Amino acid sequence: DAGVTQSPTHLIKTRGQQVTLRCSPKSGHDTVSWYQQALGQGPQFIFQYYEEEERQRGNFPDRFSGHQFPNYSSELNVNALLLGDSALYLCASSLERTTYEQYFGPGTRLTVT
């Protein structure tokens, strides 16, 4: 049973650039949530997708956007990158009826220089 997968593993970008991160949920899961984990901090909720729509959003600017595809996979896009966007980005998947129980992927480490 494949767990949550994310790509790429690591990424280095320059300020002002745009980045796209990808996530495939655990088999059978239909809901995807994204989190940002800055160094030495706990993960912070960015947004959650279900049925290809953003269902709720944390306190992140509009530079952060996402998408969910019919196969439930998801992308996180960040525009106009800032140095402060450097972090580990975690994707978590769940069933819609039990989103309180989320399974996390290994994350994508984004470094902005």
Added chain:
Amino acid sequence: GDSVTQMEGPVTLSEEAFLTINCTYTATGYPSLFWYVQYPGEGLQLLLKATKADDKGSNKGFEATYRKETTSFHLEKGSVQVSDSAVYFCALSDQGGSASKIIFGSGTRLSIRP
């Protein structure tokens, strides 16, 4: 809003010592509570969970009891091993059922000396 507070680290113990990592929460509803573990260079793994008051979650020798009266969910292990060295996050889900998000504490780094 809902929040989680956990003891600051780092915590350094000798192998076979008893471990307690304190965690308290603030929530308006009836959250589920979790402990996640993050090994160096890896993502988060769910260690244990409790979904209602007085439930005890347990896994790999770790235990935590959902205490509604003290709004606490302290993590304990009777005898730690070097392999337990990691960062531990206490967390809650802000509501049951659908449309939940996970709210995390700031993490506690645990180091075990041989």
